[in-house]
Amino acid sequence: MIRKKSFYGIAVSLVLAFILLVFPGFKNSANVAGNDTASIDKKVNEILSKMTPEEKVGQMTQVTLAVVSKGPVMNPTMPQQIDLSKLKDAILKYHVGSILNVINHAYTRDHWYQIQEQIQSVASESRLRIPILFGIDAIHGVNYTLGATLFPQEIGMTATWNPSLVEKNAAITAYETRASAIPWVFSPVLGLGRQPAWPRFYETLGEDVFLAKTMGSAIIKGYQGNNISSKYKVASCMKHYMGYSFPLTGKDRTPAWIPEVYLRNYFLPPFEAAVKAGSPTLMINSSIVNGIPVHASHHILTDILRNELHFKGVAVSDWADIEKLYKTYHYASSEKEAVKIAVMAGVDMSMVPYDFSFEKYLTELVKEGQVPMWRINQAVRRILKVKLELGLFDHPFYPEKDYPDFASVASQKENLLSAEESVTLLKNQNNVLPLPKKNIKILVTGFGANSMETLNGGWSYNWQGTQTDKFDKGKNTILKAIQEKIGKENVLYSDGTLFNKSINDQQTLKMAQQADYIVLCLGEMAYAETPGNINDLYLPDNQAKFAKELAETGKPVILVLTEGRPRLISKFAGRMKGIVMAYLPGNQGGNAIANILFGDVNPSGKLPFTYPKYPNSLETYDYSYAEQDEHDYNPQFPFGFGLSYTSFSFSNLKLSADTISGNQKLTISVDVKNTGKREGKEVVQLYIGDLYASIIPPVRQLKGFDKIDLHPGETKTVNFFIDKQDLSFVNANLKRVTEPGTFKITIANLTSNFFVK
Numbered sequence: 001m002i003r004k005k006s007f008y009g010i011a012v013s014l015v016l017a018f019i020l021l022v023f024p025g026f027k028n029s030a031n032v033a034g035n036d037t038a039s040i041d042k043k044v045n046e047i048l049s050k051m052t053p054e055e056k057v058g059q060m061t062q063v064t065l066a067v068v069s070k071g072p073v074m075n076p077t078m079p080q081q082i083d084l085s086k087l088k089d090a091i092l093k094y095h096v097g098s099i100l101n102v103i104n105h106a107y108t109r110d111h112w113y114q115i116q117e118q119i120q121s122v123a124s125e126s127r128l129r130i131p132i133l134f135g136i137d138a139i140h141g142v143n144y145t146l147g148a149t150l151f152p153q154e155i156g157m158t159a160t161w162n163p164s165l166v167e168k169n170a171a172i173t174a175y176e177t178r179a180s181a182i183p184w185v186f187s188p189v190l191g192l193g194r195q196p197a198w199p200r201f202y203e204t205l206g207e208d209v210f211l212a213k214t215m216g217s218a219i220i221k222g223y224q225g226n227n228i229s230s231k232y233k234v235a236s237c238m239k240h241y242m243g244y245s246f247p248l249t250g251k252d253r254t255p256a257w258i259p260e261v262y263l264r265n266y267f268l269p270p271f272e273a274a275v276k277a278g279s280p281t282l283m284i285n286s287s288i289v290n291g292i293p294v295h296a297s298h299h300i301l302t303d304i305l306r307n308e309l310h311f312k313g314v315a316v317s318d319w320a321d322i323e324k325l326y327k328t329y330h331y332a333s334s335e336k337e338a339v340k341i342a343v344m345a346g347v348d349m350s351m352v353p354y355d356f357s358f359e360k361y362l363t364e365l366v367k368e369g370q371v372p373m374w375r376i377n378q379a380v381r382r383i384l385k386v387k388l389e390l391g392l393f394d395h396p397f398y399p400e401k402d403y404p405d406f407a408s409v410a411s412q413k414e415n416l417l418s419a420e421e422s423v424t425l426l427k428n429q430n431n432v433l434p435l436p437k438k439n440i441k442i443l444v445t446g447f448g449a450n451s452m453e454t455l456n457g458g459w460s461y462n463w464q465g466t467q468t469d470k471f472d473k474g475k476n477t478i479l480k481a482i483q484e485k486i487g488k489e490n491v492l493y494s495d496g497t498l499f500n501k502s503i504n505d506q507q508t509l510k511m512a513q514q515a516d517y518i519v520l521c522l523g524e525m526a527y528a529e530t531p532g533n534i535n536d537l538y539l540p541d542n543q544a545k546f547a548k549e550l551a552e553t554g555k556p557v558i559l560v561l562t563e564g565r566p567r568l569i570s571k572f573a574g575r576m577k578g579i580v581m582a583y584l585p586g587n588q589g590g591n592a593i594a595n596i597l598f599g600d601v602n603p604s605g606k607l608p609f610t611y612p613k614y615p616n617s618l619e620t621y622d623y624s625y626a627e628q629d630e631h632d633y634n635p636q637f638p639f640g641f642g643l644s645y646t647s648f649s650f651s652n653l654k655l656s657a658d659t660i661s662g663n664q665k666l667t668i669s670v671d672v673k674n675t676g677k678r679e680g681k682e683v684v685q686l687y688i689g690d691l692y693a694s695i696i697p698p699v700r701q702l703k704g705f706d707k708i709d710l711h712p713g714e715t716k717t718v719n720f721f722i723d724k725q726d727l728s729f730v731n732a733n734l735k736r737v738t739e740p741g742t743f744k745i746t747i748a749n750l751t752s753n754f755f756v757k
């Protein structure tokens, strides 16, 4: 897509040319970047040796863009303009090393360039000309840049069970982030989605360890490629390390109680995999695990992260979390003590983010000898290293014109494909779907029917995602996509209900009389973090009531859910003829849903979590033998479930050996046949369960998967390779072990046992 360069854009380019002339230091020329570790280390030492204690502490400080912008710090106007004198104060007086985000508005690329030019040119005036590391929450695309490609949220991307698609999307996001003059993204979220009420559930990679490890690593690879100094790549920031996603009550930033053995078996492995995948930065869990705020936990931040995982990068705090140790959590008895505890626990950079207090306290602590210089040097080394690896000294950003493919047609196609592969068909009674395209009338209703907000969720244009309909004007909602598909004249529309209040439902019920089918779009409005807390996992009563009333009309109702977490539908699910789970499918979500409803695309998404039926029955698929009674595990829909318009059969489950020992690998193969009438994709899922173990074993755990495409009648053989390490777990002594004994393999309806010596 060719972007028309506005007058504003030309003006911005002229300003840049001027800055380059006036500030020769703007090009700072470290002449090292990327993977040249030896030269980078040398350069880091060289810079560090010239720095004053104040400059070092400044590098460890991150403030929000609002601090250096015109107006009050929480300025809601749009777009924010840089306040040059505030910016100079931040960088030249307080030596700030990093700036982040926006709060309430997305910017054009031109505006982002203007901001970055101003920031980096002031940085180039500083004594050592150290560039600013700018970070942004680009979590489903560059959601704070207008016009960017907004993909399905992480939970939907995981439902594709397609890591190469996930990697490609991350690569597009990296491109579009750099095209906004930004080199660092606060993504991926690696916390497991095992607490469905948690308002950040949609940011997770689902409930399973193996799936999260695989998808998390794919995202990092897509963002970073082999070299983060590339002008098309960014540094990732894995978050939120660790245990954040599992608050006991489901409310955001409330205590989690996770025994260490459970932390190590479930919550640590995705981070371990991300360290291996080369993520150079990490954001810390904002909350409390086992009574200790993680920002204060030397055990989690240093013993485990540094000494066991050997993470060498930057650990950045989350939003105001050092201050919270004192003000919110009552853990430290003053702000200064909070700074000391956090830095000594292992926090390298503080997302302060509203002022320079961190800097003030830390400088005092250093001068008083309460925080040793070695610890400051260690943190600053890590920060300088990332800046050098990103190539920021030579290129704080690249010219705006270098990104002609920003939001290109190809990226939109990729986005549509992702949304299509994520959408999960959960019920299809008597093959009510796909719907016919001719000679029908369809009633499209529900508050999600004509909304871009409900397709994108939070972190879209603003933090809470409440401006999406304004910025996405002209994009296809579910209603518009259906109208395009079968003609406006064949579509009846009435919203019928708000999120938690009925409106014009009687009128809608009358309309239903004229329809052959009803497409009912329910779910959630957008939210992010704490404002998304709920007291009740059920969908609000008015939605359930409306669904039941529509079903009473006798017309077949197809329920389409756009929601960030599995809101319970058990009060009416039985009366729906079809159920389609779309998660938060992003800007192509409307088109993707219509393509699936009318059969232009064969659904292939699978649930990346267990969809619960009751609020007090929130089990996961890897339950214990003690819970295998159907009263214990009886979800609305199980993990890994998703229907297709064709059918598959599985046969010939074969093992290369019945026993493995030492380093031997076991090859497991299975034949999968498309037994239906149309082409389709199936996710072959390999589960293995240890029959007896010293920590009671889960009945099964996902150990491999492969998404394959099959023509009608076609058979493919899928192979998995397993070794003893894949069968290991952390035991009661916190040691990773593989215990000898019998293991049970399950693939679809086939099972087989093997023995480990």
Ligand code: BGC
Pocket (backbone or CB within 6 Å): 100, 101, 137, 186, 239, 286, 318, 319, 529
């Ligand atoms: C969130 C982080 C986010 C940060 C910056 C925090 O409130 O927990 O995930 O990266 O804000 O916006």
